[in-house]
Amino acid sequence: MATKKEASTGLLKLLEDQVADIYYAEKQILKTLPKMAKATTNDELRTAFTDHAEETKAQIARLEEVFAALDLPVKGKKCPAIDGILEEGSEIMDEFSDDAALDAGLVAAAQKVEHYEIASYGSMCAWAEQLGLEDVVSLITETLEEEKGADEKLSNIAEEVVNIEADEEGEEEEELVDMDESSSPTAKSRNSATKSSPKSSSNGTTAKSGRSGTKR
16 A cells, blocks of 8 residues: 655755746746747847757656656646746747847846746755755756756857847947938928028128218
8 A cells, every 4th residue: 555755844845846846937938938939030049949948848857857756746836936037038029029129138038047947956956965865966967057058058149149230230220210310301401591591790790881980
């Protein structure tokens, strides 16, 4: 007859809770990455999102091994934190869909996700080490290194490509605005009036004709 597993306490309970939390988070991230890949206009960024989606599938499988190592059923726990971060990313995709800054916004949104994951996996790794769960440490460490690598790749893309493209697009838009303003009827009328206006004398007075300026 199977015996019921005793409820965990302390650091072990905290670890188990976080494993369920990050499992839910990874599932939600996996749903979001294809949307981000479709939204971006940058090929390098699209590849980064697509590649990380494949990594995320492996990370989910790894977490299922962690559940088994902890003698727990595979079950996620709703995580309001990751839901909020992903919702912010969705808002960026909607609000900046036709804006040159879209890709820069997508990188920022993705890095917020990575930083959440790095913090979570880092904490879990430390707790598992303290509990002497070496098999769990090994599984979590592998995922932690992948998340750090993904974050670094996003930083490189932002510095080398995305932010530069956004700046250049912004400068082009400013130039177009300046050209439109200079060619407007109001601007032309103003320039014409300036060219045709008479010049006044330096002392601000008008010379009077027919007077000698002296008395007899």
